[in-house]
Structures are given as structure tokens and as C-alpha cells.
Amino acid sequence: HPHFRAGDGAPGGRNRKRGADGRDVVIEVPVGSVVVDETRGITYEVLRVGQRIKVLHGGEGGRGNAAFVSSVNRAPTQATKGAEGEFGVFHITLKLIADAGFVGLPNAGKSTLLNALTNAQSKVGNYPFTTLEPYLGALQCPAGDRPFILADLPGIIEGAERGKGLGHRFLRHIERTRVLLHTISPVRDGIENQYKSVKQTLAAYHPALARRPEILVLTHRDEVSDAEAEYLRQEAQRVSRLPSERIYFVSVLFPEMIEQLRQGLCAFLRHLSASEAGEGGGGGEP
Numbered sequence: 001h002p003h004f005r006a007g008d009g010a011p012g013g014r015n016r017k018r019g020a021d022g023r024d025v026v027i028e029v030p031v032g033s034v035v036v037d038e039t040r041g042i043t044y045e046v047l048r049v050g051q052r053i054k055v056l057h058g059g060e061g062g063r064g065n066a067a068f069v070s071s072v073n074r075a076p077t078q079a080t081k082g083a084e085g086e087f088g089v090f091h092i093t094l095k096l097i098a099d100a101g102f103v104g105l106p107n108a109g110k111s112t113l114l115n116a117l118t119n120a121q122s123k124v125g126n127y128p129f130t131t132l133e134p135y136l137g138a139l140q141c142p143a144g145d146r147p148f149i150l151a152d153l154p155g156i157i158e159g160a161e162r163g164k165g166l167g168h169r170f171l172r173h174i175e176r177t178r179v180l181l182h183t184i185s186p187v188r189d190g191i192e193n194q195y196k197s198v199k200q201t202l203a204a205y206h207p208a209l210a211r212r213p214e215i216l217v218l219t220h221r222d223e224v225s226d227a228e229a230e231y232l233r234q235e236a237q238r239v240s241r242l243p244s245e246r247i248y249f250v251s252v253l254f255p256e257m258i259e260q261l262r263q264g265l266c267a268f269l270r271h272l273s274a275s276e277a278g279e280g281g282g283g284g285e286p
Contacts, residue, residue: 004025004027005025006023006024006025006056006058006085023058024058026052029046029092030046030094031046031047031048031049031051031097032046032047032094032095032097032176033045033046033092033093033094033095034046034092034093034094034095035053035055035090035091035092036090036091036092036093037055037088037089037090038088038089038090038091039087039088039089040088047097055088055090056085056086056087056088057085057086058085058086093172095172095175095176097149097176098136098149098150098151098176098177098178099139099148099149099150099177099178099179099269100139100148100149100150100151100177100178100179100180100181100215100265100269101134101150101151101152101153101174101177101179101180101181102114102150102151102152102153102181102183102217103153103174103180103181103182103183103198103202104182104183104184104185104194104198105184105185105188105189105194105197105198107185107188108183108184108185108188108194108219109183109185109219109220109252110152110153110183111135111152112219112252113152113181113183113217113219113250113252113258113261114135114137114150114151114152115137116252116258117137117139117150117258117261117262117265118137118138118139118140118150119137119138134151134152134153135151135152136149136150136151136152137149137150137152138150139262139265139266139269141262141266141269141270142266145266145270148265148266148269150181150265151177153174153177174202174205174209175206175209177212178212178213178269178272179212179213179214179215179268179269179272180202180209180212180213180214180215181214181215181216181217181265182195182198182199182214182215182216182217182240183217183219184216184217184218184219184236185218185219185220186218186219186220186224186232186235186236187220187223187224188220191218191232191235191236191239192235192239195216195236195239195240196239213268213272214240214242214246215242215246215247215248215264215265215268216236216240216242216246216247216248217247217248217249217250217261218232218233218236218247218248218249218250219250219251220251221249221250221251221254221257222251222253222254223251229249232249233247233249236249245264246264246268248260248261248264
């Protein structure tokens with residue numbers, strides 16, 4: 001239903017009756033929605049469950065006869081009609097709010113990892129852009145931790161910040177992702193080329209994304225030898241300049257590797273949440 005209309009104000013009446021205000025209309029939207037008032041140029045964001053934002057004022061009720069009492073008119077008979085409410089045109093889009101999101105080139109193994117770490121059923125295929133819309137999954141951590149939300153975001157290609165490929169359709173969802181999980185398949189292309197391509201695209205879209213906390217995940221560990229794996233891990237650390245404990249080389253064929261990644265993600269997100277709580281609950285970035 002693209003059109004919503006609240007009630008007009010009721011007219012005033014006799015016996016000191018003031019007209020009732022127009023009936024409210026409440027439109028429910030998902031958490032993460034961005035509401036743009038195209039009539040007034042105002043933007044609202046819905047960031048928590050139960051948040052209510054008044055975007056338009058409804059019609060006020062008319063004044064009853066009592067409002068017109070004066071020293072010379074002790075029993076007035078006039079009243080006013082109720083007023084119409086305000087009018088506006090709004091555009092609503094959704095930006096997902098996730099604790100961590102897999103980013104990387106198409107076919108890097110993001111969907112496979114999300115499915116292995118959560119109960120999500122993200123589409124998996126051996127061709128680019130199998131993920132056309134973001135998928136979410138809940139990362140279950142040890143008792144006492146809340147589940148953390150992971151997002152499988154469509155593959156990033158060079159020029160996406162200019163609308164190439166799926167462009168802004170998926171880049172907007174990364175804005176509210178607290179941690180970026182750079183997913184790289186070292187058997188498909190060089191680590192440096194993949195990492196820098198994604199990093200530059202994100203920075204061009206929104207400079208703050210270049211400073212977002214990140215973890216690097218190398219995939220398809222089963223396709224390389226131990227010696228090659230050690231070399232690729234060192235190469236990943238050189239390129240990303242991340243500490244070794246934030247670099248993982250995994251294969252979904254080895255459950256122990258996935259479990260190690262799970263525990264590492266839980267520990268990192270737990271630490272990040274504690275740090276943000278100590279700073280007042282937010283990192284100050286969009």
C-alpha cells in the first residue's frame with residue numbers, strides 16, 4: 001500500500017465540545033530503515049526495536065463554542081471545522097544492522113562460510129553473483145554470549161561505488177556492519193589484488209569503511225599444501241597489516257578450522273562490544 005492517510009480533525013461543537021484530533025496512522029518498518037522525507041528534505045533512521053518517529057502532524061480538532069466566549073458573547077453558537085493533516089512524500093530503504101559481514105569478490109566463499117557458521121541457507125554456486133540480496137545468520141557463541149548477527153553480502157567488483165554490478169544495492173548494507181570479514185580465495189587470484197580491490201571500493205563509497213575493524217579469512221585451505229598455506233598466510237599478513245590472530249585460513253571440509261574461526265569471531269566481537277560499551281555504546285561512525 002503506497003498511500004497512507006491519517007484522519008482529519010473533527011469539527012468543534014456545542015456544549016463546550018472541542019473536536020477530536022485526527023486518528024494516528026502507524027507504519028511499521030524493519031529496524032535499520034532509512035526514511036527520507038522528500039517533501040522537506042529530512043532523513044530519519046530507525047535503529048532500535050520500538051522506536052517511534054513522528055514524520056507528519058495530523059489534523060487538529062476544531063474549536064468548540066466555549067473557545068469563543070467573551071464578555072459580550074456569553075453564549076456563542078459558532079465553532080470551527082477540524083483541520084487537515086500535513087502531506088508528505090517519503091522514500092524508505094533498508095540498511096542492515098549486522099555485527100559482522102563477509103565482503104569480498106564474487107565467488108570467494110562468503111555464502112559457504114555463512115552457512116557453515118550459522119543456520120543460514122544462503123545460496124551457493126560455482127558462478128559469480130549467486131548472492132543477489134544480503135543473507136543473515138546468527139552466530140551462536142558460548143553460554144552467556146548473545147548470538148551475533150553475520151551477513152553474507154553480495155560480491156564486490158571494481159567500480160561498485162559508481163553503481164557497477166550490484167552497486168549501491170549492497171554497499172549501503174555495509175555502512176552499519178561493525179566488523180568486515182574480508183573473504184579471499186587465494187587459489188583464484190593474488191591476495192594483494194583481491195584485498196586492495198575491495199578495500200579501495202569500500203573507501204571510495206564511504207571513507208569511514210576503510211577504518212572499520214576487520215578480520216581476513218582465506219578460503220579453500222584444502223586446495224593447498226601446508227607449505228603453501230604458510231606462505232599465503234604470511235602474504236595475507238603483509239598485505240593487510242593485521243595481527244596474525246585476526247587472519248584465518250579455513251576450509252568447510254575441516255570442521256576444526258570452522259570451529260576455530262567461530263571461536264575467534266566470538267572473542268573478537270565480545271571484546272568489541274565491551275569496548276563500545278565502555279565508550280558509551282557507539283563507535284561514532286555511520
